Amino acid sequence: MQPHRQATYSQWQRAPDRPTRPVQLLLAGGGHAHLGVLREWIARPPQGMETCLVSSERHALYSGMIPGWVAGAVPLERMRIDLAPLAARAGARFIRASLGAVDAANRTVVLEDGETLPFDLLSVATGGDVDTSSLAELGERLLPVRPMHDFVARWPAVRSAVRAGRGQRIVVVGGGAAGVELALAAQRALAGSTAAPVVLLTDEPRLLPGHASRAGDFARTRLERARVEIVTGYGVGTPDGVLLADGRLIPAACVIAATGPRSPRWLRGSGLALDDGGFIAVGPDFRSVSQPCVFAAGDIAGRVDNRLSHNLSRSGVHAVRAGPVLAENLRRAARRDEAPLRHYRPRRHSLYLIATADGSAILSWGRAVMEGRWANCLKSRIDRRFVQRHARLGLGVAGAAWTR
Ligand SMILES: Cc1cc2nc3c(=O)[nH]c(=O)nc-3n(C[C@H](O)[C@H](O)[C@H](O)COP(=O)(O)OP(=O)(O)OC[C@H]3O[C@@H](n4cnc5c(N)ncnc54)[C@H](O)[C@@H]3O)c2cc1C
CATH class of the missing domain: 3.50.50.60 (FAD/NAD(P)-binding domain)
Structure with missing residues (x-):
């Protein structure tokens, strides 16, 4: 792990620059964990916080369906989630832009078009290269x-x-x-x-x-x-x-x-502690181990705590499950109250369904491995439900007004 400047969470809680205005939360990337945060914001709007989502594309593509699309079995519209209406329903501003740099110490991000955005809290779910x-x-x-x-x-x-x-x-x-x-x-x-x-x-x-x-x-x-x-x-x-x-x-x-996945270049000058692979080093609460105001989840994050009993692979499964824990921790961090942050405890085994493009799929769950057409039906159902769930949440909202 690279050397970094350490600031503890309690130091950050007591910091004199604690904002009295609404906390500015910047969600960087429309990754799975941020879809979870937006869902939580829709269900229970956060108090004292203004949220801005910056993502390189208006639509988040659901990676699990890409092979089906390549095989010609899934239309493009069925595997994408429109972030603009979802953000609008969550009360968040949406900016379509790519993050070019992060300056964690000065709490700013620079977009690729040169615009600088300040933040009180930053959460990164941009996936990897x-x-x-x-x-x-x-x-x-x-x-x-x-x-x-x-x-x-x-x-x-x-x-x-x-x-x-x-x-x-x-x-x-x-x-x-x-x-x-x-x-x-x-x-x-x-x-x-x-x-x-x-x-x-x-x-x-x-x-x-x-x-x-x-x-x-x-x-x-x-x-x-x-x-x-x-x-x-x-x-x-x-x-x-x-x-x-x-x-x-x-x-x-x-x-x-x-x-x-490989870590993106823009992380190198960020001042954030990175793990051995160059990803944002986080603890079990998704908080950067070097900057209390920065969180990261999904493929961009690397857990460096020793509370894991097994290797945590980078996968959509974990990125999705990170969402509710991340949302709760962002709420708590914005309040800067004494409540400890929640920990993400991955299950020992996750369910993976690997499509074989012949109407079948391989089911892999720990040591259990099976295959068949039923596994592909299960995969299609899970994938479809994930995308439809977000499409329904954004229904009836004119997203274009929040996009640029
Ligand atoms: C073909 C394929 C199939 C897969 N199938 C499965 C599967 O079935 N099950 C499974 O568990 N895993 C699967 N994976 C792995 C899975 O895709 C990743 O682990 C998962 O997508 C990581 O999610 P994430 O939320 O971290 O990032 P992503 O899903 O990659 O989302 C990143 C988001 O951030 C945006 N973004 C990226 N860079 C920037 C930037 N610089 N600035 C602003 N926004 C940015 C992107 O537009 C995107 O919306 C598959 C991967 C591939 C390639």
Whole structure:
């Protein structure tokens, strides 16, 4: 962990600059945890607080449905949540802009267009970037899965070009859930064309690391059945494709990077304590360990306390469950009362449903692994309900007035 300036919560509570006006809460990013905060604000409006949500896009895309969209099974409108009306219902101002820098000590953020926004409390849920460091040489052929809006904007043209060109291929890099799902989805999207089979490249011999080994076995069987070629090895990008450590080149028209989250550059000069991976170091209450007025949840945060009995993976599941705890802690922090902040205690096992683009899904919950069409029905129902729930909350609100 990087060195940082330590200020305790009680010092912050007693600070002389304690505002007497409404506390300015800045929610940076429309991530899952902030959807939870907005829901809580709608259900129980916060007192003595003015909230502003800044997010790079008006719509939050629901990542769990992206593979279904790639496979052609889910329309775009069904997997996006309009943040503007949701923020309006929550009494929050919405600004469509990207965060360019954070100055935690001076309590300001700078947007990419240069505007500076002050805050009393900052909560960050911007997710992470994709680690493409070894693939950068691919240039235009590289298609990182994040930012998801860029991925969604570019994929239709990639699919059309690969479908039209003879023997062209797509390489998906990453053997985790996102890589497996996207490889199967891309293969499904190219079915019936002259494109060469999709390649899934992973540097780990086991697919779906972090899940029971049976889940990886199921994934391998599904990939083989779908004729996705699985290549194990470490690859680096070249202008023509991916070069493996053994000297083999996999030519590719497009390389989809699903290589896991990387911390965004704008965090480096923020003055916030970061964990070893460069993410915002937080405790079990989502509060920055160095700045009591900063909170972070979801992929952008890294827990550095030792209260976890097991490894906490970065996933949408935890980002969603963080929402209510984060909301309560933001309320308490705004009041600066003596109530201790709540802790997020993750369940030992979380339910993961990995779609296989053939109408089935793999269910993984701790050591329990099953697969079938019923698992895909369950996944579709959970995903649909999540998006619809937020769409309904924003219904009847003219969101455009709050957007720029
Ligand atoms: C293809 C795919 C499928 C996945 N499927 C699953 C699954 O089924 N189950 C699961 O648990 N996990 C899944 N994951 C992982 C999951 O997507 C992440 O763990 C989760 O999205 C993290 O949520 P988050 O709230 O931290 O950030 P995100 O969901 O990434 O949200 C970040 C938000 O912040 C905004 N933003 C980003 N940068 C900025 C900026 N600089 N300034 C302002 N706003 C910004 C974005 O527009 C976005 O609205 C999947 C990931 C991928 C790539």
